[in-house]
Amino acid sequence: MHIAEGFLPPLQCALWFAASTPFVIHGAREVIRKAKESPENKMLLAAAGAFTFVLSAIKLPSVTGSSSHPTGTGAGAILFGPPVMAFLGTVVLLFQALLLAHGGLTTLGANVFSMAIVGPWCGYAFYRLVRRVNGPAWLGIFLAMAVADLATYCTTSLQLALAFPDPVSGFAGAVTKFLGIFALTQIPLALAEGVLGILLFGFLGRVVPHELRRLGVLSSKNTGAEKEASHA
Template identity: 40%
Template sequence: MHLAEGLLPFGWAAGWTLSVLPLLALGVTRLRQRMAQSPLYSPFVAMLAAAVFVVSCMPVPVPIIGTCSHPCGTGLAAVLIGPVMTVLVTFVALLLQALFLAHGGLTTLGADIWSMGVVGGFVGYGVFHALRSVRASLGVAAFAAGMLSDWATYAMTSFELASALHGAQPLGSTLGTLLLSFLPTQLPLGLLEGAFTAGAVVFISRRRPALLKFHALPAAPATP
């Protein structure tokens, strides 16, 4: 998600940023721990960060609300490396986009991470494992994870905008208007992202099935 620079009032932007810092710190800690467990972990995470960066660089403008629609890639990342690491991957991708591509902004970075990384990542991870726990096929679970992660991202973005900018209008009315604004682009994009996620996960399961276990790597033992 790329909320434009300055779109959110300072207090709201600061609140989203401060609230995401503990998850980013946890992500950095977990990255260090898991790098000690496997030399392949760091390059795999970097590859996923690059994938999220590229996938989310294909914007479809939504002019009436000052932002855009696009695939996210965080559903796939959550399936492969878990939701906490997905938050860290999202931070890297969105920061580079804000600095070098003028996609999103630095003041809105915290809100963008919340929608795409936190909500998108945790929803994708939860949906995937819930479906697998009831014996859904890998492809079906991955498709649902990618699709619902994408739609959840834009539902969260709509809430962020509505809660900060509804003014004298009822929050529910503003939220409904924003959700309707995203529907024409995000419904088909969510389906496409579901197909992309399913294809990638099934391909990896056939060629390198061990990569599907990276999200479950145990933490490195504490140094005495």
């Protein structure tokens, strides 16, 4: 999903940077607040950033000027909230551009907007919605992971369509083209990421329920898993 270096026209690069900056600054303030709250949080956030990097570095080629891979930002949004992911996602994207030549520096603003802002916020919105209506936790996690992934790819498609409107059918034709091509790889990948999220949080709930409770993912009523873990 990362748009490669040099793919966007200069004006659009600047506009996406301008659009992303307020979210990243807001996220950075949140990160500083969490770091001051407890020094342990610093390490936890760094570990989450590294986890997102490794997960989103697994890339598959996609014929859209971009690539397909799990994003991992849905899990981060559940654990730390979307503002924190705006900052962590920016760090991860910067590392990927420099260490993996994956994404780019001039396209960083556009990539941050899709992967670190739109994806986590959309995923988190679905997660909160399911929790609000007392839906099952697994459904909230599944939707958070899958929707974060799909929202990221839809945003990337729109960004690419804006940059490369089809000479014949214009913006609408370009959106159809990019979304159609992404759908081939991304819909199965998003569903897979959702399933993986359920299994991952199930594992974390069994092994480190206290951490999930500290982060507000598990409510204090959910003591079954913790009891099971302490018995083990």
